[in-house]
Amino acid sequence: MQIPYTVATRPDTGLFNAKLGVWLFLASEVMLFGALFSSYILLRVGAPTWPHGYDLLNVPLATFNTVVLITSSITMVMAWASLMMKDFKKYRIYMGSTFLLGVVFLIVKGFEYGGKFSHGIFPSESTFYAIYFTLTGLHGLHVIGGMIVNAYFWGSGSKMWKSEPERFTNRVEVAGLYWHFVDLVWIFLFPALYLL
Amino acid sequence: MQEWLGMPVEAAAHASEIDQMTAVMHWIMLILFVGWSIFFLYVLIRYRRSKSAKANYAGVKSHFSSYMEGTVVVVEAVLIIGFAIPLWAKRVNAFPPEGEATVVRVVAEQFAWNSHYPGADGMFGRTDIKLVSADNPLGIDRNDPAAKDDIATINQLNLPINKPVIIHLSSKDVIHSFGVTYLRVKQDAIPGESIPLWFTPTKTNIQIQEELTRKYSSHGQTVSVARAMNRVAMSEYSDKTGASIVGPGGFIGEDIVAKLTEAGIREVMVTVDHSTLVTMREYKDADGNIIAAKGERLTDDVVIKLNGMGVTEVLAAPDTPLEIACAQLCGLGHYRMRGFMTIQTPDEFAAWLAQEAAYLQ
Amino acid sequence: MANAATAHHHVHDDEHHHEELGFWQKYVFSIDHKVIGLWYMFTALVFLFFGFTLMMLMRWQLAYPGQPLPGWIFMGLPALIGIVVLFIGGLQRKLISLMGVIFLGLSGLIWYVVSDETMMPGGIMLPELYNSFGAMHGTIMVFLGVVPLAVGAFGNYVVPLQIGAPDMAFPKLNAASYWSYFVGGVVMLVSFFVPGGAANSGWTSYAPLSVIATQGQTLWLFGMVALITSSLLGSVNFIVTIIQLRAKGMTFMRLPFFVWTQFVTAFLLLLAFPPLEAAGVMQLMDRLVGTSFFMPSGLVVSGQILPYTGGGSPLLWQHLFWFLAHPEVYVLILPAMGIVAEVIANNTRKPLWGYKSMVYSVIFLGFMSFIVWAHHMFMTGMGTTISTFFQTTTMIISIPSIIILTALIISLYGGSIRFTTPMLFALAFLPMFGIGGLTGLPLGLAPTDIHLHDTYYVIGHFHYVVAPGTIFALFAGLYYWFPKATGRKMNDKLGRIHFWGSLVCMNLVFMPMFIQGLAGVSRRLYDGGAQYSHAQGVLYLNEVMSVGAWALGIFQLFFIFNFFWSIKKGEKVSENPWGATTLEWAATPTPPPHGNFLTIPEVHRGPYEYSVPGYKDDFVPQHVDGQLVPSQKTKV
Amino acid sequence: MEQSHPVDIKKHVRTYIAVFVALLALTIVTVAVSYWHLPITYAVIVALIIATIKGSLVASYFMHLISERKLIYLTLIITFAFFLVLMVLPVLTVSDKIVN
């Protein structure tokens, strides 16, 4: 027997399963990062002295990364929009660039980390760095996760466009929701760690 | 109620308040529970299948339960406003001025309680973890003038009676908890923090011991040979040839156990372990010479002597009635992280301080 | 149970080979919620048993401190069970036989632990071992035993059936959730073999102790991360299933109460667990890469100055832990309440009294449980303002529990009560939870908590809610839904022995804890308090409790035997043996086919339409159509 | 969103561009402000406000929250409530310590 509302939306809720699912998942993600932010606040309030992010970290690089993520967000939403407009070619382009922007983000992060490590700065350096590495590291993992999904929908996953276009569009929308969330987390990470 | 609950000795000014509140709580709990239970049992019997073949679709109509719940809400509100908040505020806000109190630093570590008295000048000397060593567990910097007269003890906290005590509690390694049952005091000792707590002792150790005095059997107990290991025999045991294996007062080690089993002896009379007790009155033998003075430890041979002259019950109390229990899991030795507290009269306390100060020179 | 979950459930003894073929595909890699539910159940039951065994070992040390422990008895018990179960299973029943083997494995593990000279020289348990057993007992019982059984097993098996869904919303995710749980469990078991043994800093793993603890703690943290992942996947799945896959006409106010409890529980898991995951990651970093989130500067451990200089906060861990762990305790109790409600409604043959108010109470309970956690931390040096806040919320949260319990008791009034085995357990749940819950109140008020905190009173409090509370409810559920999964009934006589034995022994174990607690005996004491003068008067109780615990163990044998024996030989039952109204019984064959329903039912009335005046039977299934008698309108 | 037609999708696209530009602008602003080295409290307030605006832009347009179903709103409101609890209560608790 088929599981209902995998593609169509349920009349009374107006949602298809995966969409509700991903929102719930994001809710739990909010609490996950929330706990880390809470720890950041608690430790910073408790600490006798706390460095300013901009004194220790590379703000321009991070600003650039912010722009990269924002851009990847819009390419992502454009990818979905192209599918809505039944334009598969555009979709491939946009989805592809979303992925590539992810790569750029990681490369930049790589340089940032590398810079620290080469100066012998590791998470154990100070609680500031501990928080910095944990938060950005966890965020990085989320980026990687998102990129894997996007790569799949760009590549072999996109076969579904032929068979079930609507379902495929839904999937891309859901993947998009996750990707935007990753962007959203960064929007708060960035000032919290680099600018304050 | 407090008797039923078996609340332990109260040796601090605020203890009775806490116990009264505990008693009130348990009264309420009891009333609720009994009420519910009666109704519960009634319906179980009244509406069992054999008695009521057909169930009633509608069930209870009255709103009694809502009133009951309403009452519970009110009662809980009263408990919070009337008892909980004021009592807690008194514990954590109403500290007496340090001038009028005995002030001590207590620093917990795995697995001991270090106490630090400010000494005559009433000022705590500088401490530094770099100075910590086996013979200076607190890391007191003796070059600091304020530290010169500071007194430090391990697992021993002497305090004067009827005068507020303020303890600044902290820890060197992990989280411990400073719990003294008879004083109704408990406070976690958290590394990196110094948390104050206060109380006013109202009974000396002696007085507490008097309250704790109970009859203990000096009769010994018969146990299987296997269980008699490392205990002290209370009568003569000899092998087939009649040669003595162990006599009264004899320690039963591995070899003795072997011999006994070999001799076919199944059970042995041994002393009950009273080593943590002291007698609470004097015991003389027939011709008047003292066997056990008041306050003497009930060691095995004392027990045997007493038993030998037919004293089968001894009035005794714990040797160290007031103990600091560590009430937070802190590692392997958590269970034996036990400090001792001595509440004494002001004079005794002064004397003790003087004596400790003398050691410093 | 083997064939139970398959589409063709009546396998005749002559088609075993037939069954053998399908075993792996059908069970191990199945994504059918019923099969996954059963896997959850078996795994969780084994862990429950293991957690209990650890405690039976500890109880020896508590009763006879420092005396050599007769290890062979404790490893003999599971060995015996294993052999009996193998015997029952024979070669025909893959699953039963497998369970037999697992029990033998367990006894092997126990043998390994008790015969380890470094941990038990001369059969005498060392403090290390006692602490690690204590921590693992807590962890296993909570995270590997009760939650997987209450949510993973019952939730998985029953919820889709009760709401009229063909399966869970995301079957693959469902399987992933189970296997993630499985991995977590294996990691926890493996930790018994690493140097220093399993985690030994209590199930609460308070820093700094846990950060400087032995290897086992690292594995504990990895295990927890796996378990948390499992719960998160599960909870997303449950919520979506309940919201999206309800059959036509199954409005929220027509959901069986059990579904409601699972719904709220899922939200608790979804939102309370992530912070602990974060905390776990941070503790791992403290342990592995030398950060100091939870480590204040200037720690001196046995004379050595530790290299932690970040100025971390030990209380941060406690906040993140209890932010999960308090909601977690309601995760332990809500499904239990749900099961009890189902069983009571069914066996009183009348609708639940105040269904609506119960539903609202559960929702309210869910909300409140997020803002009471610091009542576990009154002794960490809390000021008046904040402690007032947490005391108040703690008192408030007791109200919905009272409402629910009261509603359940009142539901008995006017019923026609059948004392079936599941009903016995469900009824016993009420007063037992009552005792546990009421003793929570003095703990919830800071001044009284001063005396009771970290004493056996706390242990008594929560064991009354989880052991004769939750565990009894789970037993009720097992006896109640067993026929659904197997088409057979568990033996009633054995069931009753199991019930009365367990009831008596549970109280024998846990009632004395209050006495010890009030006398001031601390928990987590390797020698049960033997050294403390204030404990002397109540020390004799340690032996009483231990004997009680072992007797309790003996009575579980009746259950285990009954359970496996009935899978094979239990008396066959009709489609709806209990005469129930809810869909899982009324609207589908027993056991249900793959896809659950022959045709997805449509729901027309509330969940507990028992003894409707003027209707032919004393129960009206939810999917029965139309007005029954003009006079009577269906209750929603 | 599934039912919406290519036509109004085109409208959407325009909004997306606008949002994108706004996000870039705000990013520049927040960075610029950080170079003034305001006193920490003000810095936090400003940074938080800007971040919140950016966040809600992303959420409401890229993630279509403005046109989302109320079930989703409900879930997120609950989550947000607990998020606030998590942000505020622990730090409040550790700041309300016993002192004499």
Ligand code: HEA
């Ligand atoms: C299922 C688990 C569960 C449940 C439901 C509860 C319920 C409650 N708990 Fe408990 N609690 C734990 C599990 C649970 N707890 C655990 C595991 C710990 C210890 C953790 C550790 O330190 O290791 C703990 C510890 C704990 C503490 C910390 C103690 C300390 O460490 O000092 C506190 C303090 O406030 C507390 C309070 C409460 C309260 C007020 C309730 C309330 O919700 C209770 C409300 C219920 C009632 C008031 C009962 C009403 C019903 C009736 C009266 C019906 C009677 C019916 C008949 C007689 C037929 N609990």
Ligand code: HEA
């Ligand atoms: C859900 C939680 C749960 C449950 C059910 C139990 C159940 C029991 N617990 Fe435990 N316990 C804890 C959670 C739990 N406990 C926690 C969190 C702690 C604190 C740990 C710490 O200090 O960190 C603790 C601590 C704790 C202590 C204190 C140790 C100490 O402080 O030093 C004691 C002491 O007696 C104890 C005893 C028991 C006993 C006798 C049971 C009995 O009720 C057990 C009953 C079990 C069963 C009845 C099993 C039934 C299952 C089967 C028979 C399997 C059948 C299998 C098949 C059919 C395949 N527990």
Ligand code: CUA
């Ligand atoms: Cu120190 Cu327990």
Ligand SMILES: [Cu+2]
């Ligand atoms: Cu709690």
